[in-house]
Amino acid sequence: MEDLVLKSEGINKWFGGVHALSDMSFELKQGEVHALVGENGAGKSTYIKILSGVYQKDSGTTVYNNKEIDFRNNLEARRAGIGMVPQIIELAPQLTVAENIYMGVYPTGRGGTVKWKDLYQKAAEIAETFGMEDMIRLKVSELGTGHRQLIEVLKTLIYDTKIIAFDEPTAALSDEETNRLFELIGKLKTQGISIIYVSHRLDELFRIADRVTVLKDGEYVGTRDIKDVSKAEIVSMMVGRDLNLFGEDTRKQKRNDEVIFEVKNLKSGTSVNGVNFAINKGEIVGCFGMVGSGRTETMMAVFGEEELEEGEIFLKGEKIEVKSPIHAVSLGIGLVPENRIAEGVILISSIKNNITLPFVSKLGKNRAGFIDQKKEKKIAKQYIKALKVKTPHEDMEVGSLSGGNQQKVSIAKWLATRSDVIIFDEPTHGIDVGAKADIYQLLRGLSEEGKGIIMVSSELPEVLNVCDRILVFRDGKIVHDFKDTQNLTEEDVVKYALG
């Protein structure tokens, strides 16, 4: 056991009412690449953020180098030799690579002046190992995503680093950049540094990891040597008992041929190059594609947020021109945006005011525009109940709710508005499993009402289990239209998405 650098046991972490980590455990050997996998919300990111001092655990112990640790902040962790490469890169774009690497710990002389020569020399030494010494005088803004990620790695190396945690490092990288990153990870390994590797991309694990630990709903499921495990096994460990998440399968019962929404030869900007699709009443249509495939941009164009260069849009057989989101809403199109806090809800407003916002102008009692308070309250209560929003009353601020319940409010708005077509952009992103199941249920309810439902999602399990049809986007076009999603596998869909 002497080669164990880190051992966590009984780790618990709560966020409000959400139990993000529950008696979780984890072990890390020296010089190994240890993958940490699990579905969204399984607690992977939470755990590595606790390790690196970004969050503090509520209970449990972590022993690192034979000492118990509980870092109060990220700097303490870095100094102790635990570095993290975050999912979202946070560098100062107008500063040079070297300045970014040494951010906050510049070598200084008398009176606090920066010793620039020392700074660049030390940065060059660190960069040299990875053949990046030419880059240290460039501004970060001149570099691509892949290189920026490598800079985040270099940043962790200015201390005597023993552990580096990567949070979804390849999410935004090209194949070539990914290869370069893996090469770098290999070098780190030979230096005896241990790697914790969080990823959704299971295929990568077989290229890079030595062992894999699976988490589910904040709990430890198991650890395997990568050579003794198959992808299917990992998936079954991740999914486990949760097969019921998607509820009753209603996909084959409904087939309505009446087209409610149609898009012809849509072109917009550089990322939408001729998109065609039609949605029938009551159909849940999934839109899948990699980042940059044009699926989100297509929805933005449909909703009037991006300008159309070419193309026609038909709603219930009538040609419409969507000039702005304001216009889209008035025509009967609703959008549940991906980023609910920035765009979906008003945190400091009540649940009621959020739900009724798109149609509150129609609740006027008289010409002066006084709102019919009774009617408004009734509608709000009705949808709080229908969507199972967990709240004592409709006047609670949305900001006081959990993420899943906030998302329900963001959705309730469009149900109450009675829009004909509702676009869901990553509707279950970052919400807990219970709320997810509620939202799938809801999508089915909407489908029964005969709405047209578009679901943009990166999570294949939900696309496969909830949608009646799947449109696969690549290079700004729809490359495949799966008209039947029964018996479809993830591989079938991904094949088209990757081309």
Place this chain on the structure above:
Amino acid sequence: MSDTALKSRTSVMKVINNIRMLLVLIGLIIIFSILSPYFLSMNNLYAIGLTISVIGIVCIGQSVALLTGVFDLSVGSVAGFCGIVVAFLTKNYGMYPVMFVFGIGIGVLIGLVNGLLIAKAKVNALITTLGMMTVFQGATFLVSNGYAVGVNQPGFRFLGTTRVFSIPLPIIILIVMYLVFYMILRYTVFGRYIYSIGGNPQAARLSGINVDRMRIFVFMLLGGLSAFGGILLASRLGSAQTTAGNQYPLNSIGACVLGGIAITGGIGNIWGALIGVAIIGVLKSGLIMINMPSYYQWIANGIVLIIAVYLDTRRRR
């Protein structure tokens, strides 16, 4: 905690946030009435009321702007400019009611320009209104050649000097306007849009609210209210001063924030602004009563503003 307990606690918290500033106001009144026996006299209270009536009206507009997440530094210049234009025209051509409407119209027009620059041309609100502030300070001097414009026509002086049951008309106007705007902000669709835009403009836009148009309208409203304030002031004094509104930008924003309207938008109500204005008025009058030189007022106002923002920030943490 039970649901009802939770509900009553949140509403109690809200009331306390408002009441805190009311207590500060009452505290100031008690202190000054101890320091000066004349402070609580009816005449002095009316004088305070008259002083705050004009800035109070400007504050209504400023509150609405702050609630949508923007503010306007040109309020004082607009008040000064419109006051002097109406005084100048009435003095030379009479027809006060026509000139009155014309003056308000100019205010609304200036607001429209502000609004278009901010909402459509996307010029930063601070810079736009700062620029317009200077423009109309200059324009005020141009119209008047740098002198105050005195007007002694009874029509011109009606709004500012009439008393109803011995209560000065401007104070009554002030209270009625606060009541009306409170109802509008609290109970109408317009009010709901104001709070929603201030709470999260992007979410409001994606919910189908024409945020740009609302912002333009808010600046027009603000321009009109500022103009009305300026005209009322000229009417009360019998002359339009070139420097009439110089302190309004700072004092109006300060009063609103003091009264619990968040500088980031979406939180607060206009009764808070009225309390804030009253605090500034009482401070001014009280300092005069205890023979402090008027420069101390400026120092006091500046300190009060910073403390108000500090309290606002801390409450939100």
